Amino acid sequence: xxxxxxNGGDVYVEAPATMTLLDMLRQELGVKSxxxxxxxxxxxxxxxxxxxxxxxxxxxxxxxxxxxxxxTIEGLVDNPLMKELREAFMENGAVQCGFCTPGMLLSAYALxxxxxxxxxxxxxxxxxxNICRCTGYVAIIEAILDAAERIAPD
Amino acid sequence: MKPLTGxxxxxxxxxxxxxxxxxxxxxxxxxxxxxxxxxAFRDLGPKPVHLIDLGLIExxxxxxxEDGKILIGPxxxxxxxxxxxxxxxxxxxxxxxxxxxxxVQIRNRGTIGGNIxxxxxxxxxxxxxxxxxxxxxxxxxxxxxxxxxxxxxxGPKMTVLEKNEILGGLRFHWVKxxxxxxxxxxxxxxxxxxxxxxAVYAERDGDRxxxxxxxxxxxxxxxxxxxxxxxxxxxxxxxxDLIEEAATASIAVAKPIDxxxxxxxxxxxxxxxxxxxxxxxxxxxxGGEL
Numbered sequence: 001x002x003x004x005x006x007n008g009g010d011v012y013v014e015a016p017a018t019m020t021l022l023d024m025l026r027q028e029l030g031v032k033s034x035x036x037x038x039x040x041x042x043x044x045x046x047x048x049x050x051x052x053x054x055x056x057x058x059x060x061x062x063x064x065x066x067x068x069x070x071x072t073i074e075g076l077v078d079n080p081l082m083k084e085l086r087e088a089f090m091e092n093g094a095v096q097c098g099f100c101t102p103g104m105l106l107s108a109y110a111l112x113x114x115x116x117x118x119x120x121x122x123x124x125x126x127x128x129x130n131i132c133r134c135t136g137y138v139a140i141i142e143a144i145l146d147a148a149e150r151i152a153p154d
Numbered sequence: 155m156k157p158l159t160g161x162x163x164x165x166x167x168x169x170x171x172x173x174x175x176x177x178x179x180x181x182x183x184x185x186x187x188x189x190x191x192x193x194a195f196r197d198l199g200p201k202p203v204h205l206i207d208l209g210l211i212e213x214x215x216x217x218x219x220e221d222g223k224i225l226i227g228p229x230x231x232x233x234x235x236x237x238x239x240x241x242x243x244x245x246x247x248x249x250x251x252x253x254x255x256x257x258v259q260i261r262n263r264g265t266i267g268g269n270i271x272x273x274x275x276x277x278x279x280x281x282x283x284x285x286x287x288x289x290x291x292x293x294x295x296x297x298x299x300x301x302x303x304x305x306x307x308x309g310p311k312m313t314v315l316e317k318n319e320i321l322g323g324l325r326f327h328w329v330k331x332x333x334x335x336x337x338x339x340x341x342x343x344x345x346x347x348x349x350x351x352x353a354v355y356a357e358r359d360g361d362r363x364x365x366x367x368x369x370x371x372x373x374x375x376x377x378x379x380x381x382x383x384x385x386x387x388x389x390x391x392x393x394x395d396l397i398e399e400a401a402t403a404s405i406a407v408a409k410p411i412d413x414x415x416x417x418x419x420x421x422x423x424x425x426x427x428x429x430x431x432x433x434x435x436x437x438x439x440x441g442g443e444l
Contacts, residue, residue: 018160039193061205
């Protein structure tokens, strides 16, 4: 039995050690925003925040989040920073198929939570672990810089 | 992809608990961040093992200074190293290397002990630790002992750790005013394994190199020091010619192979380039001018 906090609520899940956090979220808890891509920790589609830090849930074993705080985009629906990010992504054409988007948003959210006015280089670093195969990165980088502008105008 | 199978995960809260498991259970294997271990399970398929998760053991995590030595717990993540002002000052090469390991997600999860014990010849933590003269603490239920880090590496993906032993920590002397630098070449800039990497450590005495150490990665079965080069240039006056001499001599030390990431010829050439860059930066960081 794994007990942890998911998006602000306490959850108990019967999950074996061989189950990853990714599978526990998708199969046992129905959190489908967390995407299954490479399953090697490389593509970033399964990114979640663990105690506020972005991590790839495909290489975390379910029992390893015992007592930790796990956050997905569902937990940030009403968050003002995430709202700005979502709008900036839509307006900058940073979403095409959408598969990478939840992970991208969480990586961007973690960056802007720490650093309200990142440089383009810092944005690139923040999303280096998130692969996008549709829009390419230019629109995504612009969206994140745009969101930064909106939350902290000069 | 096939689900993971075949292992059990144990999460001891203390080091002694972990060591007891390591010495009594069959096929016990430590796991920290899991960034190498979990993907390996997917690649290799089921293997009946007891994974001993070191993540709950507080004494194995963190960076401390004690009696002029820097101690790094093995489960310290690359992000913790990157965030450490102490590390930036005491071992700038190691601080630099932490930036280039994996991605943000991997740095938040992956640990320095895991990077070392995975024993990849391309491990980015290794050359900086080697040039800072790091030692590794070998723990078992018997009394622990410290060995020079280079003796920990036995071959590609192999260490001298016995089945009942755990890497308990890393340490090196903090020499005030020292300069060190880490340089790497990957197939792209971000989130990629090093094709070649190198670190240089320089202590300055006026315009002379009082102490110098050079380490290279991904050019031999393990990360290596280059004592032949160090001995040649130690104590001499710093100059562009000296840097050139060190770079050329380092190429002779490298014994790389061709693989998917690069050819041996390319790696040898790049050793020269990286050693030059690292010597310049280490010297500048030690307060030297050229």
